[in-house]
Structure formats: structure tokens, C-alpha cells
Amino acid sequence: MKSDRSAGKVTLADVGRVANVSAITVSRALRKPEMVSPKLRQRIEEVVAELGYVPDPVARALASDRTDVIGVLIPSVTNSVFADVLRGIYSGVEGSPFSVQFGNTRYSVLEEERLLRVFLSQRPAGLIVSGIDQSETSRTLLTQARCPVVQIMEMGPAPVDMMVGFSHCDAAYDATRHLIANGYRRIAFFGARMDPRTQRRLEGYLRAVKEAGLFDEGLLITTPRASTVELGCQLLSDLLARTQAVDAIFCNNDDLALGVLFECQRRRIAVPDDIGLCGFNDLEMMAVANPPVTSVRTFRQEMGRRAVEMVLARVAGKDVPQPVVDLGYELMARQSTRGQERMRRGA
Amino acid sequence: MKSDRSAGKVTLADVGRVANVSAITVSRALRKPEMVSPKLRQRIEEVVAELGYVPDPVARALASDRTDVIGVLIPSVTNSVFADVLRGIYSGVEGSPFSVQFGNTRYSVLEEERLLRVFLSQRPAGLIVSGIDQSETSRTLLTQARCPVVQIMEMGPAPVDMMVGFSHCDAAYDATRHLIANGYRRIAFFGARMDPRTQRRLEGYLRAVKEAGLFDEGLLITTPRASTVELGCQLLSDLLARTQAVDAIFCNNDDLALGVLFECQRRRIAVPDDIGLCGFNDLEMMAVANPPVTSVRTFRQEMGRRAVEMVLARVAGKDVPQPVVDLGYELMARQSTRGQERMRRGA
DNA sequence: CATACAAATGTTAGCGCTGTCATTTGTCAA
DNA sequence: TTGACAAATGACAGCGCTAACATTTGTATG
Numbered sequence: 001m002k003s004d005r006s007a008g009k010v011t012l013a014d015v016g017r018v019a020n021v022s023a024i025t026v027s028r029a030l031r032k033p034e035m036v037s038p039k040l041r042q043r044i045e046e047v048v049a050e051l052g053y054v055p056d057p058v059a060r061a062l063a064s065d066r067t068d069v070i071g072v073l074i075p076s077v078t079n080s081v082f083a084d085v086l087r088g089i090y091s092g093v094e095g096s097p098f099s100v101q102f103g104n105t106r107y108s109v110l111e112e113e114r115l116l117r118v119f120l121s122q123r124p125a126g127l128i129v130s131g132i133d134q135s136e137t138s139r140t141l142l143t144q145a146r147c148p149v150v151q152i153m154e155m156g157p158a159p160v161d162m163m164v165g166f167s168h169c170d171a172a173y174d175a176t177r178h179l180i181a182n183g184y185r186r187i188a189f190f191g192a193r194m195d196p197r198t199q200r201r202l203e204g205y206l207r208a209v210k211e212a213g214l215f216d217e218g219l220l221i222t223t224p225r226a227s228t229v230e231l232g233c234q235l236l237s238d239l240l241a242r243t244q245a246v247d248a249i250f251c252n253n254d255d256l257a258l259g260v261l262f263e264c265q266r267r268r269i270a271v272p273d274d275i276g277l278c279g280f281n282d283l284e285m286m287a288v289a290n291p292p293v294t295s296v297r298t299f300r301q302e303m304g305r306r307a308v309e310m311v312l313a314r315v316a317g318k319d320v321p322q323p324v325v326d327l328g329y330e331l332m333a334r335q336s337t338r339g340q341e342r343m344r345r346g347a
Numbered sequence: 348m349k350s351d352r353s354a355g356k357v358t359l360a361d362v363g364r365v366a367n368v369s370a371i372t373v374s375r376a377l378r379k380p381e382m383v384s385p386k387l388r389q390r391i392e393e394v395v396a397e398l399g400y401v402p403d404p405v406a407r408a409l410a411s412d413r414t415d416v417i418g419v420l421i422p423s424v425t426n427s428v429f430a431d432v433l434r435g436i437y438s439g440v441e442g443s444p445f446s447v448q449f450g451n452t453r454y455s456v457l458e459e460e461r462l463l464r465v466f467l468s469q470r471p472a473g474l475i476v477s478g479i480d481q482s483e484t485s486r487t488l489l490t491q492a493r494c495p496v497v498q499i500m501e502m503g504p505a506p507v508d509m510m511v512g513f514s515h516c517d518a519a520y521d522a523t524r525h526l527i528a529n530g531y532r533r534i535a536f537f538g539a540r541m542d543p544r545t546q547r548r549l550e551g552y553l554r555a556v557k558e559a560g561l562f563d564e565g566l567l568i569t570t571p572r573a574s575t576v577e578l579g580c581q582l583l584s585d586l587l588a589r590t591q592a593v594d595a596i597f598c599n600n601d602d603l604a605l606g607v608l609f610e611c612q613r614r615r616i617a618v619p620d621d622i623g624l625c626g627f628n629d630l631e632m633m634a635v636a637n638p639p640v641t642s643v644r645t646f647r648q649e650m651g652r653r654a655v656e657m658v659l660a661r662v663a664g665k666d667v668p669q670p671v672v673d674l675g676y677e678l679m680a681r682q683s684t685r686g687q688e689r690m691r692r693g694a
Numbered sequence: 695c696a697t698a699c700a701a702a703t704g705t706t707a708g709c710g711c712t713g714t715c716a717t718t719t720g721t722c723a724a
Numbered sequence: 725t726t727g728a729c730a731a732a733t734g735a736c737a738g739c740g741c742t743a744a745c746a747t748t749t750g751t752a753t754g
Contacts, residue, residue, distance in 0.1 A: 063708080255632075405710080409710080696732100701750070707744090713739100
């Protein structure tokens with residue numbers, strides 16, 4: 001039996017036998033070296049190396065009722081915004097014994113609920129979830145989770161536990177104000193995949209144009225489709241087919257903005273003179289496009305890294321002095337909006 | 348004791364107690380329903396629902412010596428190419444009880460080795476690794492892995508187990524041939540992050556230009572830096588500072604190509620008339636850029652999905668009729684190379 | 695040198711589940 | 725009805741590890 005299952009698997013007991021100590025001492029030597037005398041510790045380490053012992057995380061999890069896995073729920077794997085957050089999360093766990101398990105909610109609240117249950121059944125060391133629009137059930141699950149929880153991407157009034165994000169609404173408001181300040185009056189909004197964050201950007205846009213008395217429903221172009229560069233081209237075509245009275249476009253994200261830029265180039269619409277263009281997220285390419293495109297820089301990697309740091313601190317028993325962190329954003333004003341200024345808000 | 352640890356946790360035994368059967372019967376009702384009488388099965392299912400029982404994957408893993416986790420090793424999380432592969436992998440496991448655990452090797456063979464050991468210690472149901480350039484040690488680990496293994500992204504002569512990919516070398520060869528066929532003679536190669544796949548693309552390029560007697564070392568621009576759009580701009584500037592005798596550029600990937608395109612626009616270099624431009628991967632935006640950019644389409648999502656399918660088939664005990672799959676590629680000839688044709692190779 | 699106490703190590707009993715084998719129940723032919 | 729056999733269910737042990745408690749060893753003190 002044993003011979004078959006554990007084919008060659010070295011256990012704590014094996015190490016103990018060779019080193020002439022009990023299994024638990026080996027366990028301690030590995031996890032809490034200071035509890036074992038230096039002499040023994042060294043002998044054990046030698047045997048571990050010699051035998052090529054690798055701790056079994058599954059057994060450890062069962063015995064100690066905890067894992068070293070941080071569960072992360074994000075709505076999309078492909079969206080480059082989340083890819084950046086992931087990178088941040090990875091850099092955060094790097095060098096620690098923790099690993100990361102992702103769940104893709106695909107922008108579905110129900111899928112989020114389901115994944116949450118799955119994750120929670122695995123005794124995560126911590127949980128990182130996207131946004132603040134969980135279902136009632138999800139919130140309950142998170143509240144009762146016996147591990148630290150971080151909500152990322154947004155700020156909101158009632159954090160489940162900890163939170164790192166920024167205000168999409170304020171960011172969009174500032175971007176729109178920037179367009180207005182630079183002389184644009186007929187400012188369109190392009191929004192794809194109207195998820196909660198996009199909705200809040202729309203809110204910010206609306207607040208700004210309404211305040212300035214520039215609101216026109218005809219300038220609102222939204223679609224449930226996922227945003228792509230091609231969609232940006234299309235939305236511009238759609239808009240222009242409807243009206244020529246547009247002098248700026250605030251895009252819900254940089255993919256759309258890039259599409260708009262290409263389409264403007266094709267149609268020989270001068271950016272920023274005929275049309276001002278502003279994106280969101282400040283993807284790397286925006287700064288080197290032709291012309292460089294104004295965008296709202298968000299700190300996506302930082303968000304991931306901070307979230308992990310908070311989880312790790314809590315797991316280590318430290319308390320987190322600032323459990324709610326507003327990372328802010330930065331308006332990168334560039335040529336596409338006749339931009340010179342550069343302002344910062346939040347955090 | 349118990350009360351504290353398992354706070355509210357419902358176990359198989361709990362379900363069994365309420366349903367008046369033994370724990371093992373509940374286990375069977377859940378895993379192999381056909382082994383339990385319909386009547387009992389129904390009663391058990393009711394109790395499971397009533398109590399909100401969720402199986403504990405950790406305990407199951409320890410007892411059965413296997414998990415439902417597929418380990419995936421990729422060299423980068425941010426690179427959009429791998430993001431697409433991930434999406435494919437996700438769509439592959441969707442609806443199955445399997446989940447995915449990623450490891451980021453950051454293009455390091457040693458990190459790959461380390462992660463491999465970690466993953467293997469967790470009894471994965473299967474392993475998906477990127478490329479064919481594992482270290483000797485890694486190959487040994489993979490060979491001895493007691494689970495199916497799929498190498499993705501590339502084709503190679505000696506698969507560890509299964510393989511899904513395409514020939515980067517052939518793809519680059521065809522792309523370069525296309526440039527030559529369309530009248531370009533001074534064809535530069537831009538390569539960033541010279542990982543094995545980039546190296547093979549370079550090989551393909553070299554084969555084509557040498558065959559045509561068009562090789563010039565001065566047209567080879569490579570850098571270990573990660574590729575970005577900005578880097579594309581820079582490499583073009585560098586090249587032009589060195590020589591004006593260039594009439595086409597084959598970029599190692601689409602990020603670089605996009606940078607080159609923007610820089611050409613800025614410098615009023617006409618694409619495709621002054622300079623032909625070809626990318627690699629056919630990111631969505633290439634088709635709608637201005638002008639649309641020729642690129643080599645690769646089937647990244649498909650690669651991920653197929654890899655998962657192969658693992659699942661093997662886990663289910665089926666045998667995989669075609670354990671080595673060449674997915675091929677497709678040259679998307681567009682305006683940036685005066686392209687009309689559209690050819691296919693591989694698979 | 696006995697005492698007290700801390701440090702170091704060991705013993706025991708599971709964690710929740712599943713593999714294996716044993717037992718019970720049901721079914722059918724003779 | 726009985727026996728033979730399959731189907732359904734159960735008992736038991738153990739996966740590899742760690743928490744909690746128990747014991748031993750070392751060390752300082754009077």
C-alpha cells in the first residue's frame with residue numbers, strides 16, 4: 001500500500017528516523033527554528049537536504065486548519081488592467097511562502113458568490129476581491145470569513161474588512177473638468193462593458209458636464225460589449241453618423257481611446273484640434289501614441305501589492321494601521337487634449 | 348477543541364448522522380452517485396443542501412493522494428500573449444471541478460525548477476508548462492511527475508508527454524518571406540526580451556533573409572529589455588540614427604510594431620511605402636491601426652484550451668489520440684506591408 | 695546537592711476524507 | 725424455500741502533518 005501511494009515520498013517521520021528525533025521536532029526545526037537547539041537543527045537540516053524532503057502543504061493545511069494560499073477574485077483575466085493588478089499581487093507574495101489562487105468571476109455576481117464558497121472551503125490565508133458591489137450573500141460570506149479580506153479597485157463607504165483603491169467617479173470628474181478647462185464643450189462619453197466601475201466613471205463625467213451646463217444625452221455612447229480597440233473605432237463612427245457636433249471624447253478606457261485615435265487618423269480628424277481625446281488607466285502606449293493621449297493614470301500594480309501586504313501583515317498578527325487606502329490617480333494631460341498641466345488627486 | 352477549529356464547519360460525518368447513513372456513503376453519493384441507491388442518494392442530497400455541506404478539498408487531497416488542481420507555469424503574467432493563453436485555460440476548466448494554479452517563472456529556468464518542485468509536492472492533477480527549454484532537472488521532474496504534462500507555446504522534437512504549440516521559427520520565416528515577396532529588401536529585425544521563442548523567430552528571419560541573400564547584421568536590433576510600445580519607438584529611432592537604408596521592419600511582437608508605427612507617423616515615414624511593417628501575434632488592435640498592420644496570428648486561447656482538454660482527458664483515463672498538436676499560425680497580410688494575400692501554415 | 699524553573703524534545707490524538715475490505719441486503723433460479 | 729451471487733452499505737485504518745499537553749534535560753540558585 002504505502003509503497004505504492006507515496007512512491008518515494010519522504011515524510012517528516014522519515015527525516016526524524018534518520019536524524020534520530022521525533023517527527024514533531026523536525027516539523028519545529030523547519031517552522032520555528034528557534035525552538036530547536038542549534039545542534040539538532042543543523043543535523044535535521046542536513047538530513048532534510050540529504051533525503052530531499054519537501055513539506056506537504058496539503059497535510060499541513062489539514063492539520064493546522066490553514067493554508068498559505070491567498071485567494072484572489074477578479075472579473076477578467078485578459079483585461080490588461082487586471083493583468084497589472086495580478087502582477088502587483090505576484091510581486092507582493094514573491095519571496096514569501098504564500099501563493100495565490102485566482103478565480104475569474106467574469107463580471108458575474110453569482111459566479112463571484114460561487115467562487116467565494118469554493119475558496120472559503122479551502123481555508124485561505126486571505127482573500128482579495130475586486131470592487132465593492134458584492135451581493136448581499138457574498139458580503140455575508142466575506143464578513144464571516146475567518147481570514148483577512150481586502151477589497152481592491154475602488155473606494156466605498158463600508159469596507160468588509162480592508163480596502164485599497166481609488167475613486168473612479170472623482171477621477172472621471174477631474175478628467176472631464178480638464179476637457180472643459182481646455183476649451184471643449186461638446187464632450188462625448190464612450191463606455192463599454194458597463195460594469196460598476198465604468199458606471200462610476202460615467203457618474204463622474206455626468207457630474208462635471210451637468211455642473212458646467214454641457215450635458216447632452218446624445219453624446220452618451222455606451223454598450224455592454226467588452227471594450228476593444230476596434231470597438232473604439234466603431235463607437236466613433238456611430239457617433240459621427242449621428243452628429244458632427246462633438247469636440248471631445250472621454251473614453252471609459254484606453255482601448256477605446258486608442259481605437260478612437262486610429263479612426264480619427266483615418267478620417268483625418270485632427271486630434272486635439274478637431275477633437276480632444278482622453279482615455280482612462282494610462283496604459284504604457286498612451287504616452288507614445290501619435291499624438292500622445294491624455295489619460296487618467298491609475299496605480300494598478302501598487303493596488304495589488306498593497307493588498308497583499310495588508311493580508312500578510314494581518315496573517316503575521318500585526319495590525320494594519322491604515323486598513324483603508326485611497327491610492328488616488330493622476331491625470332496625465334497630454335497633447336490629445338492640448339494638455340500641459342498634470343494634476344493629482346486622492347490618496 | 349473541535350468547536351473552535353471547525354467553527355460551524357459541516358463534515359461528511361455530520362451529513363451522515365442526519366441522513367442516518369455512514370460518512371462513506373455520503374462520500375460515495377457525492378462522488379459516484381451510481382453506487383448509491385436512488386432513494387438514499389436523494390435523501391443525502393437533501394441533507395447536504397439543508398446543512399450547506401461543502402466538501403473539503405484539502406482533506407480529500409490528503410486521503411486520495413490527488414487534487415483537482417492543474418498547475419500552470421508561465422513566464423509572465425502581464426504579457427498579453429500569456430494573458431490570452433490563461434483565458435483559454437480558464438475556459439477549458441470552466442464547468443469542470445478542476446481549478447488552476449499559476450506560477451510565474453519570470454523567464455527564469457531556475458525559478459521554473461523551484462516552482463515545479465512546489466507544484467509537484469501538491470499532487471497536481473496535471474501540469475502545463477511553457478516552452479520546451481526546461482532545464483535538465485526540470486525535465487527529469489516532469490518525466491517523473493505522476494500526472495499528465497503538457498508543454499505549450501512551441502513545438503519541439505522531444506515532448507516530455509503532450510504538447511500544443513506552433514513553430515515560431517517557421518512563422519517568422521514565412522513573415523519574412525512575405526516581406527521579401529512584397530518587394531522589401533532591407534528588412535530589419537526588432538527583438539526584445541530575447542527569450543527562447545524570440546530566438547526562434549530570429550532564426551526564422553535569418554533563414555529567410557540569408558536564403559534571399561539579404562542578410563545584413565546592421566539590421567538586427569535586439570535587446571534584453573521587455574518589449575513595450577515605447578521600446579518600439581526607441582528601437583526605430585536607434586536604427587534610423589545608425590542607417591537610413593531600411594525599407595521594412597519585422598518586429599518580434601506587436602507591441603514593438605505598434606511603437607514603430609507611432610514613431611513612423613511622427614516622423615512622417617509612410618507605411619507601407621517608405622517602410623513595411625510586420626508584427627507578431629496579431630493582437631486585436633493590429634487590424635484597426637492606421638494603417639492596419641500585418642502580423643502573424645497565433646492561436647493563444649486555443650492553445651490554453653487544448654492543453655486543458657488534454658489534461659482532463661488523461662485524468663479521466665481516456666487516451667489522447669493526438670498528444671502532440673501543431674496549431675499552426677496564420678499570416679495576416681495587411682496594408683502595412685502592401686499585403687493582400689493571407690496564408691496559412693502548420694497544424 | 696536538592697530545588698525550581700525554563701528550554702528542549704516527545705507522545706497522543708486528531709484534521710476530514712477515501713481506499714480497502716467486510717458485511718448486509720436484495721434478487722433470481724432451481 | 726434455499727443457495728448463489730450481485731448490489732448496497734459500513735467499519736476501519738491511515739494520508740502527513742501539527743496543536744496541545746507531557747515529559748525530559750539543562751541550568752542557576754541557595
